[in-house]
Amino acid sequence: MDIYLRYFIVLIIVVLLTRWLTRKAEWGFSWSQLLIAMAAKVLMGSLYGFVFLRFYGGDDTWFINGDSMNELEKLLTRPAHFFEDVDIFRLVSENGWAGGLAVFQMKMEQALIIKPLAFVNLISGGNYYINVVAFSGISFWGHFWLYQACLAAWPQLKQWLFMLIFLYPPTLFWLSGIRSDAWLFFFFGLLIYIYGKWLARGQAGYLVLTILALAGISFIRAPLVAVIIPSLVAWWLVVKKQKPQVKAFLGVHMIAMVMFFLSGLLPSPLNLPEMVAEKQASFFALEGKTRVSLQKMEPSPASFIKMLPQAADNAFLQPRPWNTSGALQLLMVVQNLVLLGLFLTLIARRYPGRALLAPYPMSALLAYTALLTCLFIGYTIPFPGALVRYRAIPEICLLIWLSLAAAGDKISHYKLINVYKNRGF
Incomplete structure (x- = not known):
């Protein structure tokens, strides 16, 4: 019973926080849209985990989830060293500029997933399916920003774009598991949305976010x-x-x-x-x-x-x-x-x-x-x-x-x- 209670606590936190952040979306985002989109993310993320555990022996998604428990141990016992593996200055000094930056890129891709999950593990205890719920609160935003960017161009196609971006089963499946692809979509959606804002309004803050989005993409898939x-x-x-x-x-x-x-x-x-x-x-x-x-x-x-x-x-x-x-x-x-x-x-x-x-x-x-x-x-x-x-x-x-x-x-x-x-x- 305890595991179900933890599951619903994390689910409620994710849904309410996402609703609060999307409540003033420029092109609107209703409660019903949020519940449908979040339910689809959680269900596909859970299916992703089940399929790869049942038929492929866990694959990287379960190994990543296991690594997040190691990060929890570091967080609890050595909090001052929590970010030591992504210390770019140490990595460059140990490996040179080219080697250090390559290692930093690899470490950042891992850190983007396992370090947020380390905090979630305080509640979930490392349960994959609870962590999928929390991770959906991150991966949701790639869909949302791309949807908002498309609505700025084609507001008359609101329902069609919602179905394609949030509910198309194949891409939803591959972008809902605990993998770096979800973070990649997060930064990609942010880039499309924010860059359009910067071109339209010219505000420096939008340019900064554009650069951050490009940096995030480079950590995961530089090409x-x-x-x-x-x-x-x-x-x-x-x-x-x-x-x-x-x-x-x-x-x-x-x-x-x-x-x-x-x-x-x-x-x-x-x-x-x-x-x-x-x-x-x-x-x-x-x-x-x-x-x-x-x-x-x-x-x-x-x-x-x-x-x-x-x-x-x-x-x-x-x-x-x-x-x-x-x-x-x-x-x-x-x-x-x-x-x-x-x-x-x-x-x-x-x-x-x-x-x-x-x-x-x-x-x-x-x-x-x-x-x-x-x-x-x-x-x-x-x-x-x-x-x-x-x-x-x-x-x-x-x-x-x-x-x-x-x-x-x-x-x-x-x-x-x-x-x-x-x-x-």
Whole structure:
């Protein structure tokens, strides 16, 4: 009985605190939306833990939860040393600048998860399912900020965006477990929301938060920063310099591509093509039950061009329905079919959502970030099981863009979602 009491105490604290923080949301966020969104997060987070414990022996999510108990012990017995593992000055002095910063990045990714959970463990005693509730109070915000940013552009699609961002089962599943992906979405959603605010209002506080969001992303998945910065620059050019959106985004990304390959003339760690090739090699060295056959990359433009069809196939069409292994890979097949169906609809209907998307450079950012991130994943990760988790954030961006682009003004809560209105009520 004690464990259930602790569970409901943490749940009530998380819900009430989240409600208090969202009560004055610019685009509104009702009690019913909060309860639905939080229930979905907690249920999927619990399912995530159960699936990986029952069928995969715990995986990293249970090991991370166990590490948080070690942090609790440190908090109680050696509180002055609680942050010693993320002391950047000590790490740099011991490992040099390059090595120290690399270790600091790794330690920060771990610390973002296990140190907050150390405090929760005072109540939960390390129970995974109670900690999932508390962790949902953090991971919820990535969804919320992305939702608010999208509503600023398309307030008429409130219900559709809520369903996509908060309730789409595959991405919700991968972003609800006790993993760093939830923190990555936290910082990604904050970046999209705050950067738009800074461009609109120019307040220094928004710029500071933008930098903090980029720093948070770099702790967890540094390549995503490199992928998203060109889109941020293009967004700035459209808003501040009144440049045409298509020219701004295409021009900036072409320049970024040239700079990427020119960096191949520089020594490591400034050699970006070499870094991508090394990332692929690090994944090749891992063991996995299901592996996609990928060509070994070389840090040259010719290698990237030659591998492009294979990377796209790996990112969007693997695994094939006939060679899936387990329920999670079968779910990935369904995800791929959804994306493919939206893409084919977009082509068949000749891009009816152009007028809906064109006025908002944020939509171009979502599309470019999703495509480039998926391609990077396709180049480097040969394991469908890992790929689907890494693809969760770009996939939700791609779903938003593709659904609006393919459906146009038909995707409205007045015409499509509100069934009572359709029936004449």
